Structures are given as structure tokens and as C-alpha cells.
Amino acid sequence: MKYALLIYENEAEFGDRSTAAFQAHIGRHMAFSQSLGQKRIGGSGLNGVATATTIRTANGAKTIHDGPFAETKEQLGGFYLVEAADLDEAIAIARQVPVMGDGSVEIRPMIGP
Amino acid sequence: MTTAALELAFRTASGRIIAALAARFRNLDVAEDAFAEACARAAKTWPVDGAPHDAAAWLYRVAVRAALDALRRQQTRERLTPDVPPPAATAEELLMHDERIVPDERLRLMFICCHPAVAPDARAALTLRMVCGLSVPEIARAFLVSEPTLAQRLVRAKHKIAAAGVPFELPRPESWGERLDAVLSTLEVAYAKAHEDAAGAGPHAGYAGEVMQLSRLLTALIADAGEAFATAATVHYAEARRPARVDAEGLMAPLSEQDPALWRRELVAMGDAFLERATELAPQHHRTIQAALQAAWCARSSLREPPPWTPILELYDELLLVRDDPIVRLNRAVAVAEVAGPAAALAEVEALDGERLANFAPYYAVRADLLARCGRRAEARQDYRALLALDPGPAERRWLERKLGELE
Numbered sequence: 001m002k003y004a005l006l007i008y009e010n011e012a013e014f015g016d017r018s019t020a021a022f023q024a025h026i027g028r029h030m031a032f033s034q035s036l037g038q039k040r041i042g043g044s045g046l047n048g049v050a051t052a053t054t055i056r057t058a059n060g061a062k063t064i065h066d067g068p069f070a071e072t073k074e075q076l077g078g079f080y081l082v083e084a085a086d087l088d089e090a091i092a093i094a095r096q097v098p099v100m101g102d103g104s105v106e107i108r109p110m111i112g113p
Numbered sequence: 114m115t116t117a118a119l120e121l122a123f124r125t126a127s128g129r130i131i132a133a134l135a136a137r138f139r140n141l142d143v144a145e146d147a148f149a150e151a152c153a154r155a156a157k158t159w160p161v162d163g164a165p166h167d168a169a170a171w172l173y174r175v176a177v178r179a180a181l182d183a184l185r186r187q188q189t190r191e192r193l194t195p196d197v198p199p200p201a202a203t204a205e206e207l208l209m210h211d212e213r214i215v216p217d218e219r220l221r222l223m224f225i226c227c228h229p230a231v232a233p234d235a236r237a238a239l240t241l242r243m244v245c246g247l248s249v250p251e252i253a254r255a256f257l258v259s260e261p262t263l264a265q266r267l268v269r270a271k272h273k274i275a276a277a278g279v280p281f282e283l284p285r286p287e288s289w290g291e292r293l294d295a296v297l298s299t300l301e302v303a304y305a306k307a308h309e310d311a312a313g314a315g316p317h318a319g320y321a322g323e324v325m326q327l328s329r330l331l332t333a334l335i336a337d338a339g340e341a342f343a344t345a346a347t348v349h350y351a352e353a354r355r356p357a358r359v360d361a362e363g364l365m366a367p368l369s370e371q372d373p374a375l376w377r378r379e380l381v382a383m384g385d386a387f388l389e390r391a392t393e394l395a396p397q398h399h400r401t402i403q404a405a406l407q408a409a410w411c412a413r414s415s416l417r418e419p420p421p422w423t424p425i426l427e428l429y430d431e432l433l434l435v436r437d438d439p440i441v442r443l444n445r446a447v448a449v450a451e452v453a454g455p456a457a458a459l460a461e462v463e464a465l466d467g468e469r470l471a472n473f474a475p476y477y478a479v480r481a482d483l484l485a486r487c488g489r490r491a492e493a494r495q496d497y498r499a500l501l502a503l504d505p506g507p508a509e510r511r512w513l514e515r516k517l518g519e520l521e
Contacts, residue, residue, distance in 0.1 A: 001278045084278075086278045086280035086282075087278045087279045088280050088282075088284060088285065088288065091230075092285075092287075092288075109276060109277050109278055
């Protein structure tokens, strides 16, 4: 099965991208990505919610908004797409995903083959 | 005669058959539907042809065929998807060469129904349905929810299991700890439901035996998990005391007033054996200490012997070190009242977070008793009335009404 691992972290934890802490975090992601090998089928980090634009559909009309779809304490900061035998393997992989500070990794099965 | 045979097969083997079907077809809905189909065919053919020699094996065999038919029909309907071969027989089944014996997959199913990815409030209900074979109305009555609510909870849980890819295998060894804890907690929830009704006449009581059997099954299959032995011990001790939980007049008898002569000694002995193993494997585990508390009670041999309050209090002190929560503190207060007096105990109960214990019947019961013993009768009456509003079983209701009468 294919799963999306959605990483929710508090952007405020990251601070300036030039900091050593941020660089170390990126390093952890690169190492994790490498360790996945063939099981990684996609994924990326995302720029902050300050750069987000949302198109909302309501009553058939589409409107463009500045910002993410919802203001939350933790934001979607990146995702991995992985191939796993079952949910237990996906959980084992998701446990290894580096998270900055407190945060969550949501595991969602992908639709289709 | 044949209706009786079907009922007997259903009572004793339905859980095992449904679990075996679910493991084989890796689909909980297919298992349930196929089992229902097999029962319907049995109801039709057994009165004509007579009941088969091995009713459980017959039901399993017919259900396997019904499941294969259903899957074939589904494939024909969904022609666009490539042909999926019928699921292969499980290793256990292959070992048996034929289907005369129903493979025992209940342990595997228990781990699926109690997967941490399944909503906690659905785990116990799903386990009782898929592993014990209880019907939706039976489970709904035990959990005090309407049938549609429970049915919906089960549908959501089954859908999650299928769509999220919960594996139909026993968990990998590295995730044993967390997974076993979820299974044991589920068994405890299921047993607590069965235990609420002291008289054992209500709908909850019927499956207490099933839960006890599952607790034994766990220890047989996971021989090195101390906490599983501890849960089995607790369930056996509690079940041993069932005959003494209601007095001659049909009133609930509190633990300290139960006649030990009525306790089922063979179950106490089994509890002792489980506790011994738990103590060897996991002496500090909270489940082991909880089982030791039950053991301390069950060691009492007659009503002439004073209740073991001092060792009970010591065990609660030990338990607090590994598990400090309001429920442990509440139970400990009962022992404090006997050792240090009701005023000291009431002070501890009043320090607890009442909000977290709202609607928790033992909280009101303990506080009411302490308030009454401290002479605060009006407040005690209020707590007893709150308890009656929580819809207790018949024996508990009569006991509460008498208590309330004494305070009027």
C-alpha cells in the first residue's frame, strides 16, 4: 500500500533558516530520506504558511485567499509518500520521521493502486 | 433438538468461527456476513437432515464457501478491477490439511480489533463482536448505547481497519509492548462491563466467562508477558467472587461483607497460579499489583477472619508509586477509612478532582459512605441519589435504596 506521511510542526520552532538547528534538522531529513531507499516514492518540505494561498470553493464560487486553509498551532510543513506493506510498517516508518520540537505525523493511506 | 444443537454451537464456537473466517479472508465484513449465511442455512437444513456431528466445523465449512461465493460475485460486479485470486489459506489452516477443525485465530483477531489505530471506544465492542461472537444488541445493552449507535461505531472501526491497511498478522515483536497494553485494557473494559451487574442476571453477565477465557488464551500464547498473566489473575479472582456478590435477599454485598465460603475456590486457585507467574515476570507492573490486591481479598477464608485492610492499604501505597491516578487514590481511600478512620479518608476523597470522576459510580459510592460515617447525612443522601440516577443493576439499586432509607 501507499501512504502519505503528513508532518505537522510549529513553524515558530524553526526560526531563521540559516541557524545551525535548522540546518541540522534538514540533515536529519536527508539521512531519513536516504534510509527509506526504494520505499520513498515522493515527498518534499514546504515553505511556511506565510507563503500559502488558498482557493476556497463555496456555493460553487471560487475565491482566492491569502494564508493557509486554517490557522492552527501546528502547520503542515512537509510530507513523504512511502510504500509500505501495511499500516504497521507505515507506523514504523512514521516513527522515524524527524520532527522539530512538538508535532505530529499523520498517516493517510493513498487512494488507488 | 436441532435448534438446541445450533444454539449450543453458536454459544460455544461463534467467536472462534468468526475469528477464523476474518483471519482467512482478511476482511471483517466478509466474515460476519458469511457466518450469518451459514447460520441461516443451518436453521433451514438441520431440522430436515439432522444436526451434523461437529456443528462448529460444519458452520465454518459452509461459511468459507459462502465467503468465496460472495467474493466471486463482488469480482464479477467490479469487472474493471483485475482478477484478485481468493485469499490463500492461513498457515494454521494449511497445517490442518482440511477444514474439519476450525483454526483458532482469536488471538490474532484480538490484536486487530485492539489496534491502536482503532478508536478506543470501539475496541472492546469490536472484540466482543469478532472474537466472542456476541450480537450487536447484546453489546449495545452492555455498553448502554443504542443499537444504531453501536452498529455505526462498529462499521466505522471495520472500515478504518480495511482502508488504513491494518495487517491481519500478529504484531511484530518490536511493537509488542504498546499493542499488548491496548489488548489488555480492552479486556479490562469488557470485563468491567460484565462485572457491573452483581447479580449476573443482566445482559452484561453472559460474556464474563468469554472474557475470562480470552484472558487465559492470551497467557497460553504469550508466555513471557507478565502483565497478561496479571490481567488473567485479576479476572479469575473477580469471577471467583461472583456467587457471593448478591446476598440471600438479592442485595449487592460489598467485598468486605461477602462470605468467602461462597467464592469459587477453583477459580481462586487459577488466579493464584497466574499471579505467581506475573510476579516472576513483572513484579513492579501496575497490573501485577492490582492482581495482588484481588489476591489479598481472595486469601480470606471466612467472615470470622477480619478483612485484610492493612495489607490492602500497603498494596495501594505500592500501586501509587507506579500509577498515581484519581481512581487508584479513590480505592485507596476505602482502605484508609478502615485503617485510619473515615475522616482521614474523606479528606483524601475531597481532595480528588471531582470533575474527572463525574459519572463514575464508585466515586459517589465511596464518598457517600464516608460522608454518612462522618455524620454528614444530607450530603451522603445526595450522593446516593446521584448513584441511583446512573442506572445501576437491580441488586445495586436495591442496596442503594436501603442505604438511602437508613439515612432518611
